[in-house]
Amino acid sequence: MSATDTNADCMRPTGNAAPAELSTQEKERLRAPFNRERVFRNFSYFSPIVILLLWEISAQLGAIDLRFFPPPSAIAETFLSMIVSLELFRHIGATLQRVAVGFLMGAVPGLFMGIFLGLFLRPRQIVGPILAALYPVPKIAILPLILLVFGTGDMSKYVIIAIGVFFLMYYNTFGGVRQVPQIYLDVAQSTGANRYQVFTQIALPSALPQIFTGLKLSAGTSFIIIAAAEFLGARSGVGFFIWASWQTFSVTRMFVGIVTISLLGYLTLTLIDLIERRVVPWARN
Amino acid sequence: MTTTAATEASIIVEGLTKAFYEPRTDSETIALKKLSFSVRQGEFVCLVGPSGCGKTTALRVIADLEQPLSGEVQVVGGGRPAVVFQEQSVFPWMSVQDNIAFPLRVRGIWRKDRLERTRHLIDLVGLNGFEKSLPHQLSGGMKQRVSVARALAEDADVLLMDEPFGALDEQTRLELQQELLRIWDASGKTVLFITHSVDEALTLADRVLVMSHRPGRILADLQVGFSRPRDVVELRRDERFWDLTYKVWSLLKSGAAIEGDAG
Ligand SMILES: Nc1ncnc2c1ncn2[C@@H]1O[C@H](COP(=O)(O)OP(=O)(O)OP(=O)(O)O)[C@@H](O)[C@H]1O
Numbered sequence A: 001m002s003a004t005d006t007n008a009d010c011m012r013p014t015g016n017a018a019p020a021e022l023s024t025q026e027k028e029r030l031r032a033p034f035n036r037e038r039v040f041r042n043f044s045y046f047s048p049i050v051i052l053l054l055w056e057i058s059a060q061l062g063a064i065d066l067r068f069f070p071p072p073s074a075i076a077e078t079f080l081s082m083i084v085s086l087e088l089f090r091h092i093g094a095t096l097q098r099v100a101v102g103f104l105m106g107a108v109p110g111l112f113m114g115i116f117l118g119l120f121l122r123p124r125q126i127v128g129p130i131l132a133a134l135y136p137v138p139k140i141a142i143l144p145l146i147l148l149v150f151g152t153g154d155m156s157k158y159v160i161i162a163i164g165v166f167f168l169m170y171y172n173t174f175g176g177v178r179q180v181p182q183i184y185l186d187v188a189q190s191t192g193a194n195r196y197q198v199f200t201q202i203a204l205p206s207a208l209p210q211i212f213t214g215l216k217l218s219a220g221t222s223f224i225i226i227a228a229a230e231f232l233g234a235r236s237g238v239g240f241f242i243w244a245s246w247q248t249f250s251v252t253r254m255f256v257g258i259v260t261i262s263l264l265g266y267l268t269l270t271l272i273d274l275i276e277r278r279v280v281p282w283a284r285n
Numbered sequence B: 001m002t003t004t005a006a007t008e009a010s011i012i013v014e015g016l017t018k019a020f021y022e023p024r025t026d027s028e029t030i031a032l033k034k035l036s037f038s039v040r041q042g043e044f045v046c047l048v049g050p051s052g053c054g055k056t057t058a059l060r061v062i063a064d065l066e067q068p069l070s071g072e073v074q075v076v077g078g079g080r081p082a083v084v085f086q087e088q089s090v091f092p093w094m095s096v097q098d099n100i101a102f103p104l105r106v107r108g109i110w111r112k113d114r115l116e117r118t119r120h121l122i123d124l125v126g127l128n129g130f131e132k133s134l135p136h137q138l139s140g141g142m143k144q145r146v147s148v149a150r151a152l153a154e155d156a157d158v159l160l161m162d163e164p165f166g167a168l169d170e171q172t173r174l175e176l177q178q179e180l181l182r183i184w185d186a187s188g189k190t191v192l193f194i195t196h197s198v199d200e201a202l203t204l205a206d207r208v209l210v211m212s213h214r215p216g217r218i219l220a221d222l223q224v225g226f227s228r229p230r231d232v233v234e235l236r237r238d239e240r241f242w243d244l245t246y247k248v249w250s251l252l253k254s255g256a257a258i259e260g261d262a263g
């Protein structure tokens, strides 16, 4: 017996073996790549500024037509004055609220539909083709119809965003669930997990990486759709603002609107990225 | 089979045939052909045989993860068997402790309780300090130990293990073998244990079933009579251990020769 007892101690080198300390240098060397990585990542958030810089330089050099492409410095000036006068915030608030509500209305059903059809054969065979037939219908083409049915208020904006988001979320989640390695489903089945548990414990987490891809696509698409929708039937929102500026040929103001939309989308995507990094740590590579 | 044997049997495999069909090439693979054996309650049985002979397939049918083509498989008595899979099977999205406690979660036990109840298993497989790690931060052998602990967490009467110690170094393997024997001694579980290692089979088992090449059938059913409790290291000083090792190896070799002639 004593032979194995001594073994027992060496057996757990990974666990509570005597703590082997690192030298300070070693600790530093160990952390260096991560620190470098963090610095780089923080910088990378600002890389879109490069576009603005190139634009500014070409404007200053007179390489582009200033009537259509005012320099970013001029846009920034207008931008700032509008922020000071709070004019822009009303539009940003309206747009964000529409996107948030529409996004949720589309993403949640899309997510559940994706998991449901991904897991179960019969529903997939029946409902799958219906969704495939509906997906290619151009959302902008049915906008007038939606305005007719839901009125020109916010509801029609929610609905048009929800439709677009639903399909992106559905297809990405579905793809994720279909790729759940069989072994995980086997483990669940062998422990006697019921359908609900397979749904929440296996299918959902396993599909999370693709679900996040869906969320990011959906977020971007939401802003594209809302801008278009606000062109047509709205009295507020960044899309309306762009349209109104264009009609009075205030090109600089129009660009303020465009940059605002771009910024809103960018911030949303970055936010989702950050959440993803916390929620899906195992899919980092 | 006599009635006395039937009443105390825990796993009964009777004329099990299992084949796989590949529609693309319209071909079939016969994995098992009329396989029969049984395992008594509280018995420790090892299944050895060449790669691809259908060991995993048999285990999956017993675990009710596959349906037999013909024949019958019966797991007598309480509940479903716990399974340690051959493949990497720990959930990458759960920490070590949550992976191990998963079977209790399925039963609806609160997190605090289930972590409490599985803490000793983390000790047992030597993963203390790694409770909160995610599997991608572990080595292959450590992941394997997580899946062994997860199966033990189920506390099922029947334990099906498919090369559970395959990815481990010799030393860790000996340690876990000893622990498994201890748990088995104390709990009276029925264990069906698949291994490639003749050595491991003789160390652990009451009986060793030697399988032929695919389609697998039982070449021999050997009693391993070493006294219990066993010391996995000391056992190797016993001469009968090497006699039996020789016997199993000859069987595997002759089984292969017959197959070679036939195919
Ligand atoms: N899902 C499957 N589809 C098709 N063929 C399969 C499937 N599973 C197993 N087989 C075939 O059945 C045979 C037996 O496979 P099995 O996994 O049971 O072997 P094994 O004895 O466990 O081998 P190893 O020791 O290498 O794990 C093999 O020829 C394999 O190709």
Ligand SMILES: [Mg+2]
Pocket (backbone or CB within 6 Å): B055, B056, B057, B086, B162
């Ligand atoms: Mg196998």
